[in-house]
Amino acid sequence: MSRIIVVTSGKGGVGKTTTTANLGMALAKRGKKVILIDADFGLRNLDLLLGLENRIVYTAVEVLAGECRLDQAIVRDKRQSTLALMPAAQHRLKDAIQPRQMRQLVLALAKKFDYVIVDCPAGIEQGFQNAIAAAREAIVVTTPEIAAVRDADRVVGLLEAGGVRSIRLIVNRLRSHMVAANDMMSVEDVQELLAIPLIGIVPDDEQVIVSTNRGEPLVLSEDPSLAGQAFDNIASRLEGKDVEFLDLSPPDDGWLTRVKNFFTRRLF
Amino acid sequence: MFMQLIGRLFNRNRETSSRSAVKQRLQLVIAHDRAALSPATIESMQKEILAVVSRYVEIDTDKLNFSLKSSDRMTSLTADLPIRRIRKTPLEPEATATEMGEATAAKDEVLFNETIAFDFELEDQPGDQADEMPMSSESVPENPGDKGDSIGN
Numbered sequence: 001m002s003r004i005i006v007v008t009s010g011k012g013g014v015g016k017t018t019t020t021a022n023l024g025m026a027l028a029k030r031g032k033k034v035i036l037i038d039a040d041f042g043l044r045n046l047d048l049l050l051g052l053e054n055r056i057v058y059t060a061v062e063v064l065a066g067e068c069r070l071d072q073a074i075v076r077d078k079r080q081s082t083l084a085l086m087p088a089a090q091h092r093l094k095d096a097i098q099p100r101q102m103r104q105l106v107l108a109l110a111k112k113f114d115y116v117i118v119d120c121p122a123g124i125e126q127g128f129q130n131a132i133a134a135a136r137e138a139i140v141v142t143t144p145e146i147a148a149v150r151d152a153d154r155v156v157g158l159l160e161a162g163g164v165r166s167i168r169l170i171v172n173r174l175r176s177h178m179v180a181a182n183d184m185m186s187v188e189d190v191q192e193l194l195a196i197p198l199i200g201i202v203p204d205d206e207q208v209i210v211s212t213n214r215g216e217p218l219v220l221s222e223d224p225s226l227a228g229q230a231f232d233n234i235a236s237r238l239e240g241k242d243v244e245f246l247d248l249s250p251p252d253d254g255w256l257t258r259v260k261n262f263f264t265r266r267l268f
Numbered sequence: 269m270f271m272q273l274i275g276r277l278f279n280r281n282r283e284t285s286s287r288s289a290v291k292q293r294l295q296l297v298i299a300h301d302r303a304a305l306s307p308a309t310i311e312s313m314q315k316e317i318l319a320v321v322s323r324y325v326e327i328d329t330d331k332l333n334f335s336l337k338s339s340d341r342m343t344s345l346t347a348d349l350p351i352r353r354i355r356k357t358p359l360e361p362e363a364t365a366t367e368m369g370e371a372t373a374a375k376d377e378v379l380f381n382e383t384i385a386f387d388f389e390l391e392d393q394p395g396d397q398a399d400e401m402p403m404s405s406e407s408v409p410e411n412p413g414d415k416g417d418s419i420g421n
């Protein structure tokens with residue numbers, strides 16, 4: 001049976017699309033047939049992160065309206081032939097689709113792919129309900145920040161109510177030096193609050209922006225940065241492998257740096 | 269020895285760090301979100317609990333405290349009810365809150381200086397109340413006895 005996974009968060013801008021693109025690519029690299037569905041209608045950007053924006057002709061809306069066949073809307077990746085994208089409509093907002101239709105679409109795609117990964121829009125309204133309609137598993141992405149964690153908790157509740165059984169957590173944009181200085185929640189702090197199993201820890205990493213600029217997910221790189229490795233490990237865990245979490249703790253600064261930090265913090 | 273002293277000096281603000289502050293704020297706000305109870309519901313629930321308990325004991329209403337907390341996807345309502353006196357004979361169920369407030373302590377009542385604490389665990393049931401406004405954190409008094417590592421301690 002194919003895996004149907006929704007990547008969601010509640011809050012916007014925490015890394016859902018980045019996660020979806022990287023996990024899709026990492027799983028495809030392992031030979032899995034993967035389709036990524038952009039459920040962020042009207043604000044699509046999964047195509048950009050994948051570098052596939054110029055190849056979109058039809059979208060999910062045309063498929064559901066019966067204006068094109070399912071396979072006509074599927075964009076296949078040229079770098080990883082087993083990766084595909086089902087784009088969201090960018091302009092046809094008035095044709096708002098229903099959870100029932102989304103379910104139909106996802107289940108049709110599940111027949112052809114090993115993984116169907118749905119990139120959820122921010123919020124908990126219609127778009128969210130659509131995105132989770134057919135999901136059997138969920139990956140909840142959060143950053144170690146107050147609003148993101150609160151929204152993540154809300155979303156976990158809604159996923160449970162929606163019958164999604166497997167819900168796992170990614171803590172994204174971790175800044176370990178801030179955690180060490182007690183200026184950011186640790187992964188353990190976040191996990192304790194949300195009380196769902198952890199599937200990944202991704203550090204804050206400038207390379208995320210570089211890879212976005214190029215339309216090449218981090219995991220494509222021969223020598224992936226730390227965030228790229230983290231995403232690759234998450235793909236392994238999805239595949240059931242027991243991979244250790246990356247050690248993201250900052251090198252011990254020594255007492256001199258601590259003295260310096262102490263004074264700068266006091267003075268400014 | 270010297271290094272230890274320095275270390276303690278620099279870690280002194282751990283308790284008041286933004287990290288412990290944010291964790292504490294989240295614990296509270298998440299508990300309220302999960303319970304999805306309106307302030308009005310909380311208030312009437314508090315009143316009823318108080319009414320029942322007050323039939324048996326006299327509560328110090330200035331010091332009572334109800335709070336919501338969450339851990340491990342379980343939300344619990346905690347009621348700390350400081351007891352002034354135990355009533356020898358329980359009041360009738362019909363007795364209203366005001367009557368109980370005015371009920372004078374009889375001579376044979378036992379003086380008491382304890383608090384009873386109730387813990388009501390709620391299985392989280394979000395979803396159905398998705399559209400309800402989250403309770404504001406002011407609607408329930410904070411639990412002063414429950415903040416071992418709180419800011420300013």
Ligand SMILES: Nc1ncnc2c1ncn2[C@@H]1O[C@H](COP(=O)(O)OP(=O)(O)O)[C@@H](O)[C@H]1O
Pocket residue numbers: 009011012013014015016017018019172173174202203204205206208209212227
């Ligand atoms: N681990 C990370 N390190 C640095 N920047 C990141 C990281 N994850 C995401 N970002 C940045 O955060 C922003 C939002 O990411 P995105 O994946 O679009 O979030 P969402 O889909 O949840 O709105 C983007 O600018 C992205 O480059």
Ligand SMILES: [Mg+2]
Pocket residue numbers: 016017018040045119120121
């Ligand atoms: Mg997005």
